[in-house]
Amino acid sequence: MPRSQSPPVDLPTLLPDIHPIPQDDGPRPLAQIAYTDTYTEAMSYLRALMAANELSERTLKVTEYIIAINPAHYTCWGFRLRALFQVAKTQPLPDAQAESREPAVKQEQLAVGSELLWLKGEIKYLDKVALQHEKNYQIWHHRQMVMDRIGELLGERGKEEENPRVKEVVKCEQAFTGRMFDLDSKNYHVWSYRQWLVRRFNLFKDPAELTYVETLLWKDVRNNSAWNHRFFIVFGSATRPSEDVITREVDYTQSAIYIAPQNPSPWNYLRGIFAQTGTPLSTLLTFCLTFAPISKPPATTSPGESPIIAGVGEITSSHALDLLAEIYAEKAKLEGRGGAAGGEAKEESKLQAVKALELLAERYDPIRANYWDWRKREVLAV
Amino acid sequence: MEKHSLSSSFVPSTTTTTIPTPELLGEPTLSRRKHLKFWLRSLKSALPNGYTSTDLSRLSLAFFSLSALDLLGELDTSTTPQERKDWIDWVYLCQLPTGGFRGSPATVGATETWDVANLPACYFALAGLSMLGDDLSRVNWTGLGEFLVSVQRADGGFGEWVLKGGVSGQEGDTIMGGEDMRFMYCAMAVRWIMHGGGKDGPGRHLEGVKDVDVEGCVKFIKASTTYDSGFAAFPFIEAHAGHAYCALSALSLLGRLHDGVPPARTPGILRWLVSMQVPYVPEPDLQEPDQEPSKTPSAPYTVPGQEGYLNGKLTGGFCGRINKHGDTCYSFWVGGALDVLGHAGLMDMKANRWFLLGQTQHLIGGFGKLPGVEYRPDLLHSYLGLAALSIMGEPGLKKIDSALCISVDAKERIMEMPWLKKEEGDGVERR
Ligand SMILES: [Zn+2]
Numbered sequence: 035m036p037r038s039q040s041p042p043v044d045l046p047t048l049l050p051d052i053h054p055i056p057q058d059d060g061p062r063p064l065a066q067i068a069y070t071d072t073y074t075e076a077m078s079y080l081r082a083l084m085a086a087n088e089l090s091e092r093t094l095k096v097t098e099y100i101i102a103i104n105p106a107h108y109t110c111w112g113f114r115l116r117a118l119f120q121v122a123k124t125q126p127l128p129d130a131q132a133e134s135r136e137p138a139v140k141q142e143q144l145a146v147g148s149e150l151l152w153l154k155g156e157i158k159y160l161d162k163v164a165l166q167h168e169k170n171y172q173i174w175h176h177r178q179m180v181m182d183r184i185g186e187l188l189g190e191r192g193k194e195e196e197n198p199r200v201k202e203v204v205k206c207e208q209a210f211t212g213r214m215f216d217l218d219s220k221n222y223h224v225w226s227y228r229q230w231l232v233r234r235f236n237l238f239k240d241p242a243e244l245t246y247v248e249t250l251l252w253k254d255v256r257n258n259s260a261w262n263h264r265f266f267i268v269f270g271s272a273t274r275p276s277e278d279v280i281t282r283e284v285d286y287t288q289s290a291i292y293i294a295p296q297n298p299s300p301w302n303y304l305r306g307i308f309a310q311t312g313t314p315l316s317t318l319l320t321f322c323l324t325f326a327p328i329s330k331p332p333a334t335t336s337p338g339e340s341p342i343i344a345g346v347g348e349i350t351s352s353h354a355l356d357l358l359a360e361i362y363a364e365k366a367k368l369e370g371r372g373g374a375a376g377g378e379a380k381e382e383s384k385l386q387a388v389k390a391l392e393l394l395a396e397r398y399d400p401i402r403a404n405y406w407d408w409r410k411r412e413v414l415a416v
Numbered sequence: 417m418e419k420h421s422l423s424s425s426f427v428p429s430t431t432t433t434t435i436p437t438p439e440l441l442g443e444p445t446l447s448r449r450k451h452l453k454f455w456l457r458s459l460k461s462a463l464p465n466g467y468t469s470t471d472l473s474r475l476s477l478a479f480f481s482l483s484a485l486d487l488l489g490e491l492d493t494s495t496t497p498q499e500r501k502d503w504i505d506w507v508y509l510c511q512l513p514t515g516g517f518r519g520s521p522a523t524v525g526a527t528e529t530w531d532v533a534n535l536p537a538c539y540f541a542l543a544g545l546s547m548l549g550d551d552l553s554r555v556n557w558t559g560l561g562e563f564l565v566s567v568q569r570a571d572g573g574f575g576e577w578v579l580k581g582g583v584s585g586q587e588g589d590t591i592m593g594g595e596d597m598r599f600m601y602c603a604m605a606v607r608w609i610m611h612g613g614g615k616d617g618p619g620r621h622l623e624g625v626k627d628v629d630v631e632g633c634v635k636f637i638k639a640s641t642t643y644d645s646g647f648a649a650f651p652f653i654e655a656h657a658g659h660a661y662c663a664l665s666a667l668s669l670l671g672r673l674h675d676g677v678p679p680a681r682t683p684g685i686l687r688w689l690v691s692m693q694v695p696y697v698p699e700p701d702l703q704e705p706d707q708e709p710s711k712t713p714s715a716p717y718t719v720p721g722q723e724g725y726l727n728g729k730l731t732g733g734f735c736g737r738i739n740k741h742g743d744t745c746y747s748f749w750v751g752g753a754l755d756v757l758g759h760a761g762l763m764d765m766k767a768n769r770w771f772l773l774g775q776t777q778h779l780i781g782g783f784g785k786l787p788g789v790e791y792r793p794d795l796l797h798s799y800l801g802l803a804a805l806s807i808m809g810e811p812g813l814k815k816i817d818s819a820l821c822i823s824v825d826a827k828e829r830i831m832e833m834p835w836l837k838k839e840e841g842d843g844v845e846r847r
Contacts, residue, residue: 055525055526057522057524058521058524058525059506059521060502060505060506060509060521062499062502062505062506063506063521064474064475064477064478064481064482064503064506064507064544065458065463065474065475065477065478065481065520066461066462066463066474067464067467067468067471068463068465069465069468070465070468073468073471077522080526081524081525081526082525084523084526084527084530085525085526085527089585103468104468104469104471104472106469106470106471106472106473107472107522108472108576108592108593109526109530109532109577112530112577112579113530115583116585119583174594175592175593175594178594179583220737222649223594225654226594226595226649226650226653257739258654258738258739258740259654259737262642262653262654262655265643265652266652266653269643270652297739298738298739299738302643303643303644305643305644305645309643310643356687399695400695401694401732401767402690402691402693402762402764404690404762404763404764405686405687408686408759409683
């Protein structure tokens with residue numbers, strides 16, 4: 035439900051010279067909505083302002099009014115953006131002198147200072163709207179375009195790391211997105227914006243990003259969005275991570291698995307690192323067996339229990355079983371290429387893979403039994 | 417990291433709720449009559465004011481209503497020819513003189529900069545029109561083709577609309593809207609209706625209509641594959657079932673599925689998709705170290721507290737991202753993606769069906785997002801609930817074409833359009 039938190043604006047008083055354009059919905063509309071009178075009136079004024087292409091402070095007021103009722107009005111956001119940039123360039127603000135921070139104030143710097151003040155004011159406004167409409171994404175697209183302009187005004191592109199004023203602004207953005215993540219640490223739009231921020235201001239090396247990810251994972255090791263951001267920070271830049279970084283990542287991920295072996299996120303992350311670095315999964319065999327000791331000799335068999343289940347030690351992770359099955363299937367393929375000598379080893383590896391997959395289908399992950407059966411057929415076809 | 421940090425949703429509360437399982441209650445059924453009433457109401461009377469935030473995408477709401485009635489096999493029987501004719505006119509009211517469709521008449525009169533075509537609306541308009549029996553003869557194809565080309569970015573992805581003159585009004589046009597696989601999907605669906613997909617390329621059927629950069633599309637989709645073998649809205653963001661559906665369907669509509677998903681990658685993508693299904697009975701022996709051991713699967717089905725239930729644990733449905741909650745729409749996004757890959761059979765259909773019919777199907781018809789009467793049905797979830805059931809062959813529903821998200825009937829109607837109609841022995845490969 036959109037909350038009507040429009041600022042009290044009396045449109046006929048604000049826009050006495052504008053003739054509202056009513057909506058023509060035809061004789062028999064589809065998906066008609068029971069608009070409130072407030073919305074109907076505001077939309078009529080918006081259409082008229084757009085038709086006049088008025089890029090003014092009045093437009094900022096009216097668009098704010100509409101957005102409070104319908105934050106998904108995308109051309110309203112576009113109209114606001116154009117009006118904002120125009121107003122910011124042409125309407126000097128008295129505080130601009132302070133903002134420019136130069137002792138000898140030149141006319142040019144004053145103009146930049148004034149524009150920055152307008153844009154920073156917009157960011158403040160966007161903070162408020164984002165907190166009110168958590169699920170909306172237009173807000174973040176708009177914020178991106180405003181921040182991009184702020185970045186341009188503050189200094190040369192590509193030299194952000196050395197620019198203290200850029201750093202300050204970036205810090206505020208990191209803090210505000212953090213505030214949004216306090217409300218929902220998996221908000222897709224906010225994560226998209228955060229990635230944009232990292233790319234735009236080259237924050238791949240900023241320790242604050244990784245520290246923040248670790249704070250989130252400390253709170254909830256199952257936060258897959260945080261894991262994904264970690265992957266982006268480590269592997270998403272143009273520079274390849276060093277051996278040390280790779281080792282650090284593997285260690286971190288494995289310790290997360292020890293804490294919660296049934297959490298899929300770090301298992302996926304581990305696969306991701308291995309794929310990125312071209313490391314064969316088979317090097318994870320011992321690690322997997324810790325959580326799924328499928329080769330252990332049978333303990334006691336309770337009556338009625340399937341023999342396949344009776345023959346293994348304590349399984350603490352279905353993801354370890356899954357990975358084991360893949361490792362053994364891969365092994366069988368390689369052994370198959372080894373000629374007659376590899377034949378026996380190949381059959382043994384296939385047997386292990388099938389065993390892991392049957393454990394998954396029958397007991398440890400039966401909701402995905404069809405998938406595990408499919409994998410089993412693939413293995414048997416080797 | 418500490419043990420206590422393992423997600424609060426796993427901590428049992430003191431109260432317990434017994435949740436009825438399919439084993440306990442028997443097979444739930446589709447309340448056809450209630451769904452029909454729900455959809456006729458949404459089509460023929462005004463939607464509540466809570467839908468105001470979808471005012472600019474009313475064509476999507478129209479699409480859900482029309483296609484839901486089509487799936488129920490009631491579109492032609494429960495509406496009059498006059499109504500259908502008027503609705504066709506309304507959809508054309510949303511077409512811009514320069515081509516392309518707005519999401520609703522809400523911006524008509526705002527001049528050409530602010531009254532513009534919207535990419536998803538274009539798909540919903542074409543699909544809706546054909547369901548209503550229109551021959552698409554009033555569509556401005558040349559303009560629509562130009563719009564598609566203009567809304568594609570250099571990286572191959574698509575935006576939502578185009579701001580003429582850029583932000584200042586004095587530069588080149590700016591493509592607006594975030595990077596988003598949903599826009600890619602809508603563009604490919606529109607393109608399919610224009611060209612029939614496949615390899616026959618532009619202009620073969622609609623003379624003089626421009627085509628998008630197809631290689632760019634494929635490149636963008638491939639680049640959006642994630643490290644965990646899912647697909648995301650754009651490269652490097654988190655894998656998401658909705659975007660996975662859009663990515664796979666887009667590839668399929670382009671006739672490039674095997675290029676985007678080579679055999680070596682298939683098991684990984686299938687793993688990611690099936691991993692979205694939430695178990696509906698507690699899994700044995702896989703509790704976290706600080707957990708009480710659970711009951712065995714055959715024991716009477718109780719889970720700790722209502723919270724645990726609604727946190728998406730133990731519903732049998734699908735979630736959209738790793739470690740998230742089950743939600744009605746993901747039964748379609750995941751089911752549809754699997755179906756596009758030819759693997760719908762990998763779902764646990766019994767559990768999924770139970771989730772939809774036994775838990776989110778609403779008393780007043782339609783589907784809520786989550787189980788519980790307090791989650792009132794909305795059009796998106798109500799449509800996708802039906803669509804998800806149709807993938808599984810639910811009796812009483814038409815069969816759906818997963819990639820286009822419309823009934824096979826509706827798809828065939830489109831394929832009868834003169835520019836798509838297969839001529840004897842023309843040898844053109846179509847999806
Ligand atoms: Zn949903």
